[in-house]
Amino acid sequence: MASRLIVFCAAALVVAAGFVALRPADAGEVPLSGYKVLAPIHGGNLTVFPVVAAKTHATNEFLTLDEGLRSGEVVVTESGMLRGLQRRPHTGVRPSVWHERGDDAQVNRLVLVNNSKRPLLLLAGEIVTGGKQDRVIGKDRIVPAESDPIDLGVFCVEPGRWVATSEKFGNFDTAMASPKVRAGAMADKNQQKVWDEVRSSQHEMAAVLGRLPAPSPEAQEIGRTSSYARVMQNSEVKKQVDSVAAPIEHEYASVIRQLKDQNAVGVVVAVNGELIWADVFASPQLLEKYWPKLVRSYAADAVVTRTLKRKLTVDAAQDFLDQLEGRREVSESEPGLFRQTEISGDGYRVFELTSLLPKTGFDLHIAKMAE
Secondary structure, three states: OHHHHOOOOOOOOOOOOOOOOOOHHHHHOOOOOOEEEOOOEEEOOEEEEEEEEOOOOOOOOOEEHHHHHHHOOEEEEEHHHOOOEOOOOOOOOOOOOEOOOOOOOEOOEEEEEEOOOOOEEEOOOOEEEEOOOOEEEOOOEEEOOOOOOEEOOEEEOOOOOOOOOOOOEEEOOOOOOOHHHHHHHHHHOOHHHHHHHHHHHHHHHHHHHHOOOOOOHHHHHHHHOOOHHHHHHOHHHHHHHHHHHHHHHHHHHHHHHHHHHHOEEEEEEEEOOEEEEEEEEOOHHHHHHHHHHHHHHHHHHHHHOOOOOOOOOHHHHHHHHHOOOOOEEEEEEEOOOEEEEEEEEOOEEEEEEEEOOOOOOOEEEEEEEEO
8 A cells, every 4th residue: 555655756758559658747746546547558349548657566576376387386176185285394395295085175165285485476367277167266365485275265167067177277378257257256255146247258258259140160169168268268259359359468568568667567447438447566577477368358348248338538547546445444464474455435346465475565466346
């Protein structure tokens, strides 16, 4: 929260691809949130407003879920598959002994172990696939380096299957869950709500593909699976999502490079002129790591959303981001590790993940959703 008290002051700069310069008058303004919203990028009915900050923080020590699963340093499995993890104290040898036991897996429980020497950052909405059901992570959190097994805290995003496809879980690295599904996990914290949003997204996507001139067999497949991940990985669905996401991703990639020294740290998101979401990180490096997943999650909602289109101004997006306080706050923390704060306001919720590790004490990720 300390970053909100920073006076924003940026030098004038000009960027390509439809962006405008930050005029000296703009640079002298002090946004209430401590962040500055820039001119938008459009892709179909999806609009993203880049966000820059006056100050960022070092985040190189944090490992992402994608990185951990790819390297094998992070292990995710059903809760009933492990008896325990024996660590060898004072030897410098990483733990690797797992003991299988009887199957007492549960829908809303997975076990995660971080064998890396770096703390692991988890974001609500990240999907892990495999086991008896695909799951979505329910809240932002930090897992300490070389951790003991922890309850991951997940919701199922595959209603109807309870048969193992594999013992190991992988990550769904093409996109996060869409904002609608993320909201069901983060705000509602309700499994039935998550399932409802998954089914709704599947039906809406099937309707979109059904309107194609000649729906392919791949398009027809999405009506025969309960897996949200498989729907989003369907080749025809990818085409629809990429038609919205790819132009924005390409344009924003060049803008991020130009704005890196100006602290590009996030986006405000609108679909058909309606503000729906914001994601802001502690550093440009974290934004770059998550951007390919995030832009496709926004595009997934844009593809199936039909609302009255209206023009949205930068001022409206700035106002949305400025409102990070609320009438009610609930916090939970793991001392010395992280604090997660949920803020309820009029028509929105804000979720802040604050690192409490040594030499940190800053907001690692802020997510805001319109209600």
